Amino acid sequence: MEYFLDMPSCFAEAESAKYVLIPVPYDGTSTYIKGADKGPQAIIDASDSIELYDIQTNLEAYRSGIYTDKPPYPSAAPEKMMVEVKERVSFFLQQNKKIGLLGGEHSISIGAIEAFAEKYPNLSVLQIDAHADLRDSYNGSIYNHACVMRRAQEVANVVQVGIRSVCIEEKNNIIPENMFYAHDICGKTDWMQKAIDRLTEHVYLTIDLDGFDPSIVPATGTPLPGGLLWYETLAFLELLFKSKKVVGFDVVELCPQNDNKISDVLAAVLVYKIISFMEKYGTFV
Secondary structure (H helix, E strand, O other), X not given: OOOOOOOOHHHHOOOOOOEEEEEEOOOOOOOOOOOHHHHHHHHHHHHOOOOOOEOOOOEXXXXXXXXXXXXXXXXXXXXXXXXXXXXXXXXXXXXXOEEEEEEOOHHHXXXXXXXXXXXXXXXXXXXXXXXXXXXXXXXXXXOOHHHHHHHHHOOOEEEEEEEOEOOHHHHHHOOHHHEEEHHHHOOOOHHHHHHXXXXXXXXXXXXXXXXXXOOOOOOEOOOOOOOEOHHHHHHHHHHHHHXXXXXXXXXXXXXXXXXXXXXXXXXXXXXXXXXXXXXXXXXXX
């Protein structure tokens, strides 16, 4: 596993690191392309190829320390996996670490969101995704990857961006003013501030990589056409970090392809970009 980024090992030590990345190699409930359990390692491997200096923020954020936790290798049952992730996230929250998760399928977010919601009672969750993930249950489990935002709604305010796939059963769980469909925001920018205005002060950011268009991220478990592009997403994220206190994040649903590493690199750059935004705008409390 080693650690995120090709940086001197002194910046990857648990005790002194400001940031903690928790890899969660779980793929127990996905229903189309399997392989999300290989995502965390692929992100870490790809991170060796990126520069430690970020042009956009004019920072070397790694200097604040980024510790890569050992993977929990969670139980196959999503109910047990959720508890294991929640306990691990809570452990680092008690140490006042700044936490990000590397998925793994999207169900890994449930335990993390619950842990953050206990610390921040007025938490909002900002979801970038192709799918609403608002089913009450799926394939016999309320902790399936298709239910993650429904579980999040039970503990937090949820704002959804880039959605372009909803099943009929999910419609009753949609909060219209918190939903920013891909077809409505395509080619526009006015939606960005509107979405951010729907968030409370403390925000957990969850990014399913299928929220991006498959032309730039083909390696996901359930790719769909019509997604977000790179620079519009970065513009939205920078506005988010300027406006709110982002207290934690995850990047999920990378299904690595042996012959194409583009998605792996994008995911690694995205993770470091998020940390750089955190470092620049001081959004943690």
